[in-house]
Amino acid sequence: MAYTTPGQTREKVFRLVRERILAGLPPTVREVQRAFGFQSVQTAREHLDALVAEGRLHKEPGRSRGFRLPFASGFALVPLLGQVQAGALTTAIENPEGYLPVAPPAAGSELFALRVRGESMIGAGILPGDIAIVRRQPTADHGEIVVAMVDDEATVKRLHLRRGRVELHPENPAFPVIAPNPRALVILGKVIEVRRYFEEPAVVEASS
Amino acid sequence: MAYTTPGQTREKVFRLVRERILAGLPPTVREVQRAFGFQSVQTAREHLDALVAEGRLHKEPGRSRGFRLPFASGFALVPLLGQVQAGALTTAIENPEGYLPVAPPAAGSELFALRVRGESMIGAGILPGDIAIVRRQPTADHGEIVVAMVDDEATVKRLHLRRGRVELHPENPAFPVIAPNPRALVILGKVIEVRRYFEEPAVVEASS
DNA sequence: TGGCAAACCATACATATGTATGGTATGGAA
């Protein structure tokens, strides 16, 4: 064995780099050097190059802090809206209660989040207080769970399209099916995810 | 007005920087310059300095890519484990199916995610296929939902502590209460969040 | 013994990057 156990230091280097990347800022070569007390930059570089060669890290040549994890890290923030009144969606998005981290959405799609009120979707496992992550879109397919404007308020229901009829179905027998005028129905978006937080803080604060 | 509407370009600069930071790598001053076609580095710098002065961005002087969002810390990725066998938690964490973005956990706490199997917690609104975000801890309080090892397998149940007894309660009358030997009970952690994805891709891929 | 690879060190260099100083053009207000 050489100065240290083979692979042992390298493993620690990998973990440091991974941790820094996940924390939001990849390290520079010299930051790695300092973190391990190497006397030479090159020592850090050799470990890093080896990790890249092993495929454990990716690297963008020439770029400072150009280390990435092999899987696409990164995420997006979606604004958490409280309640949404008709026509006020844009306004609400500009004044969110906070932000939630989500996996990066497909290009061009716009996400927002809403707190679910009421027990109308209990049958679908959506409880009061749950948070719905919604992709903004004006239409949806039969059977999908959507956010729609009903009585000047945003509501979460399952969309039914049958024989030219459009209906919003609750998932709770105690609630009525809503059959709005198809021309008057405004769909805000499709629910792509539901979350329930048992512990705070759950949300990134809206301002510093 | 000067060359452009006041504040308009600055707003775009802010959004670009925010997007880049969330994507995992803050931009350099010159990258901002190029992105907006500024002829001078200084123009980009002035916008960035102004954003820092306004408190919309934070900055670490002298450091490359030293821009941060005011709600600092960034986000974390938690490993999504499939199934967990007894004693194999550490191994499972090193070989995750993928990663999920979460709000940054408190210092020192370790999170992981599990897919929920079975219908034993339907009463708590936790369905098969849901994903539980778990904070690793060896104990929990009465009434909390925990992940525990039962019959060499990880299971999600509500913890009951009564008169010296320890019980794992399902939230479904069709399932039995589990009353393990208190000394043999291994609690992996506490469920702090539950998610349900209606659309893929839901998870950051584990490899490129 | 010699060869070899791993781990580490020393130094140098080109480029990337943050920073500073001074200037120009536009529009609004005193």
Place this chain on the structure above:
DNA sequence: TTCCATACCATACATATGTATGGTTTGCCA
């Protein structure tokens, strides 16, 4: 008009950072 703030440009400089070359030490193995 003059003054000023905003937005932008041009250029220079110090530092940070990525990269390259060659050397040293240690332990393994033929």
